[in-house]
Amino acid sequence: MLYNEKAPILFNEEAGRGIWIMTLDAPEIAATALPGQFVHVRIPGMEGHILRRPFGVYAAFPEEGTIDIMYQVLGFGTDHMTHLEPGERVEAIGPVGRGWQPPAGCKKALLVAGGVGSAPIHPLVGQLKAQGAEVTAILGAQTAEALVARQRFAEALGCEPLCSTDDGTFGRAGFCTPLVQEALDEAAASGQPFDYVACCGPEPLMKLVASMAEGAGVFCEVSLERRMACGVGACLSCVVDTVNGKKRACVDGPVFPSKEVVW
Ligand SMILES: Cc1cc2nc3c(=O)[nH]c(=O)nc-3n(C[C@H](O)[C@H](O)[C@H](O)COP(=O)(O)OP(=O)(O)OC[C@H]3O[C@@H](n4cnc5c(N)ncnc54)[C@H](O)[C@@H]3O)c2cc1C
Numbered sequence: 001m002l003y004n005e006k007a008p009i010l011f012n013e014e015a016g017r018g019i020w021i022m023t024l025d026a027p028e029i030a031a032t033a034l035p036g037q038f039v040h041v042r043i044p045g046m047e048g049h050i051l052r053r054p055f056g057v058y059a060a061f062p063e064e065g066t067i068d069i070m071y072q073v074l075g076f077g078t079d080h081m082t083h084l085e086p087g088e089r090v091e092a093i094g095p096v097g098r099g100w101q102p103p104a105g106c107k108k109a110l111l112v113a114g115g116v117g118s119a120p121i122h123p124l125v126g127q128l129k130a131q132g133a134e135v136t137a138i139l140g141a142q143t144a145e146a147l148v149a150r151q152r153f154a155e156a157l158g159c160e161p162l163c164s165t166d167d168g169t170f171g172r173a174g175f176c177t178p179l180v181q182e183a184l185d186e187a188a189a190s191g192q193p194f195d196y197v198a199c200c201g202p203e204p205l206m207k208l209v210a211s212m213a214e215g216a217g218v219f220c221e222v223s224l225e226r227r228m229a230c231g232v233g234a235c236l237s238c239v240v241d242t243v244n245g246k247k248r249a250c251v252d253g254p255v256f257p258s259k260e261v262v263w
């Protein structure tokens with residue numbers, strides 16, 4: 001079920017350089033969003049730009065009726081969002097798309113997030129822990145300041161996530177992929193390999209993590225980003241090539257099993 005809520009903004013502040021958190025009063029979406037789904041947002045004051053902008057649900061609080069999104073300022077729409085004040089409303093369609101689908105009975109999961117890819121991955125921690133899985137999370141960002149999700153991951157995990165920064169200002173210096181390979185290798189060597197890998201971030205990261213997971217024989221899902229127009233499956237602007245033909249990232253994804261993606 002899709003809702004279209006005229007959602008008042010409750011909070012809109014910068015959490016790290018160029019990365020903002022916005023809280024929306026959107027009770028129907030908050031009550032129904034599954035990990036990995038997104039909202040397609042029409043931004044007020046952008047009437048000349050008819051296209052909505054998609055953002056993963058970073059957190060949903062059904063009791064409060066609110067959702068958080070985390071957005072990186074990239075272009076006109078996200079820059080415009082930084083000027084919105086609490087009390088103004090955005091129009092949010094959601095929850096949209098196929099979210100994460102870890103295997104039934106998943107016992108040990110590795111979650112990998114690059115940059116704001118941490119937003120759609122974050123709710124998956126709670127889902128996996130609720131079903132009794134052991135969860136390891138790896139967060140990569142350009143700088144320490146850009147690791148804005150670290151605290152929330154630590155709270156959800158009950159321990160610190162493994163972190164890397166490109167400039168070495170926090171955690172392992174460089175890209176996060178060596179941490180991913182080490183985690184896969186250590187788990188396999190311990191006789192308790194991962195049975196699920198989920199990754200969201202820049203496409204080169206997802207491609208590499210997918211090949212590492214496949215090399216280790218572990219089922220992997222990735223959340224693909226495409227430019228989206230309608231966001232509800234009607235316009236075919238978000239097509240993804242898969243081994244099963246062309247699929248729409250907005251409704252057939254954004255989460256796909258990595259083995260289905262033709263990179
Ligand atoms: C399912 C989904 C979930 C997403 N979740 C998040 C999220 O949680 N947080 C977040 O910060 N961003 C997320 N994005 C990306 C976000 O939608 C875009 O960054 C945003 O739409 C850019 O709008 P803009 O008007 O600022 O940029 P524009 O002015 O339209 O474009 C600025 C630049 O960004 C690039 N760009 C714009 N949209 C996309 C896109 N969809 N994919 C790749 N490149 C793009 C353009 O090519 C251009 O170079 C998500 C995208 C998808 C498809």
Ligand code: FES
Nearest residue numbers: 231233235236250
């Ligand atoms: S954005 Fe229109 S079909 Fe996906």
